[in-house]
Amino acid sequence: MSNKAFIDKSRIDHLYRPVGVRVGDFAEVEADPTREQLREQAERCMNCGIPFCLGCGCPLYNAIPDMNAAVARGDWREAWAVLSATSDLPEFPARICPALCEGSCTASLPSEAVMIRQIEKAVVEKAFAMGLVKPVVPKAENGLKASVVGSGPGGLAAAIALRRRGYAVTVYERAAQPGGLLRYGIPFFKLDKRIIDRRIEILRESGIGFVCGVEVGRDLAGEELARRSDVVAVAIGTPAARDLAIPGRDLAGIHLALEFLGGQNQALGGEIPGPPISAKSRRVLVIGGGDTGSDCVGTSNRHGAESVTQIEIMPKPSAARADATPWPDWPAQMRTSSSHEEGCLRRWSLNSLRFLGEDGRVSGVEVCQVAWELSPAGRPLKFTPVEGTREVISCDLVLLALGFVKQDRATVLGKLGIPDSPTVVLVGDAALGPSLVVRALAQAKEAVGKMA
Ligand SMILES: Cc1cc2nc3c(=O)[nH]c(=O)nc-3n(C[C@H](O)[C@H](O)[C@H](O)COP(=O)(O)OP(=O)(O)OC[C@H]3O[C@@H](n4cnc5c(N)ncnc54)[C@H](O)[C@@H]3O)c2cc1C
Structure with missing residues (x-):
């Protein structure tokens, strides 16, 4: 591809179903681009001499420019051949990858990154529809x-x-x-x-x-x-979730994020009659500002929570790429997930000190603000509590999303x-x-x- 679409065509950032519709169900939030949108977005791939998307971004080394070129030509068979040459299970990253490739896309220097992940999703779905996705065939059985x-x-x-x-x-x-x-x-x-x-x-x-x-x-x-x-x-993953050993942890209404999310998925999958933990009419506090926390926000809103607040001990990221993560690194910067768009108060630089309770159930969390010492490049190093900033956040369901x-x-x-x-x-x-x-x-x- 040698055209200049990355100059005169804008990136489509996200295509989500309308908030008012999607919070009413658990169907995938993402809407599919039209054929024309896909072609236009694929043409934004600038045929750069050194494609950093695959060298620095994609851990699988997917040959993204070749895939995009094939999509721009409408050659889905070739696009699938390129993608499947390096990616064995592309349907998963194509839906849920934060798209490390887009963080190091060369087009993001003069313009905005190419919409790679959703193009990949279209390639995968087209391949399934065309019967191109085949079982694994070993070169020869090795008897082991x-x-x-x-x-x-x-x-x-x-x-x-x-x-x-x-x-x-x-x-x-x-x-x-x-x-x-x-x-x-x-x-x-x-x-x-x-x-x-x-x-x-x-x-x-x-x-x-x-x-x-x-x-x-x-x-x-x-x-x-x-x-x-x-x-x-x-391949047992990291089953040990980080807990929050502060006073009041044994109150009712405080759960690890995966107890909440896992139960919801089991219920939707028909393994159990209903979610064991409900956020319906609850004032939900999610502690932990990462992806797992964001999933708790989206699930709570779908349950019909009265309010959802998400707090994080780290400082609020900057709106633009931070100096500590220059291109082509994955940019540390403020991200708003589809779940956040659905309704959530987000706060940063807050440390949780103790849970408060009424009749054995959590009724609030005492928190205080923290000040971060930053490295010269802006990377948070260590925090100290800020005097006189203690406050109680009222809540009756706490979800701990502190990582693993x-x-x-x-x-x-x-x-x-x-x-x-x-x-x-x-x-x-x-x-x-x-x-x-x-x-x-x-x-x-x-x-x-x-x-x-
Ligand atoms: C809530 C949440 C949301 C996430 N969202 C994203 C996202 O949007 N995008 C993204 O890229 N990543 C996301 N991640 C991270 C991603 O899910 C993991 O990095 C990925 O699943 C790791 O894969 P894995 O196969 O190593 O481990 P896992 O997916 O954890 O699988 C481990 C498996 O081992 C099984 N197991 C454990 N012990 C035993 C045993 N003794 N015997 C038999 N089986 C056992 C477990 O039951 C489990 O099925 C998310 C993680 C969480 C928790």
Whole structure:
């Protein structure tokens, strides 16, 4: 592509269904661009000599300019060939990736980044509609057995990579259905679970077996699993959520974010009759300003919360790219998710000191403002409380979205009872710590590729 569309055509930033409509359901919030919009947006890809989107942005090294060029020509078959050459499960990042590629898009220097993620989604959906998405075919069976523990994106990517190398692959999953956080964490309004089912079907056709409802280390001894496998990929994610050990934590109405989000997804998936935690008519306080917190905001609004407030200990990000993250790094800057647009008071630089209660249920959180010491580039280093800023935020449902803790290899394997050996590989968040779907996919593929 050599045209100059990035100069005279603007980026379409987000295409969401109207707020008033989408808060009434759990269907995906995103609306699809028209064919014409897709062509125009793909033409904005500037055919730059050094495409930083794939060198610095996309962990999978997707050949984004080639994909965009094919979409601009209307050649969906070629676009899928390009995308699927590097991305085994593109339907997931195409929906929920923060689009690291767009953060390092060259067009964002003179203009605005290309709308890469939604173009990728259109390519994936077109490929499914055209019957181009096929089961994995190994070059040759190698006669060896591989076990994968955990069926989140990391586990699925490892299973594909192992199957491609000719292993007979079985995935063990403690939950009732495969998918990990794709199914039991990320809300339906970001990712419809039929997208996971569609892929699992193809993986089964590829000869990958799924054994759900089995927790390795409890229902199946790790040692036994290792004995019956030639290689083991451990993809258990980061199950340990960070808690908030302040006075009053044992009051009713204070929950970890995943208890809230997971229960909602189980209810929508028909596994349980209804969500075990309801935000209906509640004054919700979400503690933690990241993506998980934002998912709690969106879910609370769909429940019919009276009000939703989200607080964060870190300082308010700047509206523009911060100096600490120059292009082509992923920009630290203020982000407003579709959930925030649906209604939420957001506050920053607040530390939570204690929970207050009435009749055993939480009624508020005492907080105070903190002042941050910043590095010369503007990176927050450490905070101190600001005198005289204590206040109580009233609430009757608190959702703790404080992130997850990375465990080291010895702890992970020790818990599962899997003896350490060169034939055991950690993949996805279990290896990286809490991360992103696209990073879990890339790491899993690479780690399996490096196995002897
Ligand atoms: C609420 C939330 C929202 C998120 N939103 C986004 C987003 O929008 N975009 C994005 O890119 N990333 C997002 N992430 C991060 C993303 O979900 C993770 O990075 C990704 O799922 C990691 O994949 P994984 O396969 O390594 O682990 P997981 O998805 O955590 O899967 C681990 C699996 O292992 C299973 N397991 C654990 N122990 C055992 C055992 N002993 N035996 C058998 N099975 C076991 C678990 O049940 C689970 O199914 C979000 C995370 C959360 C919590």
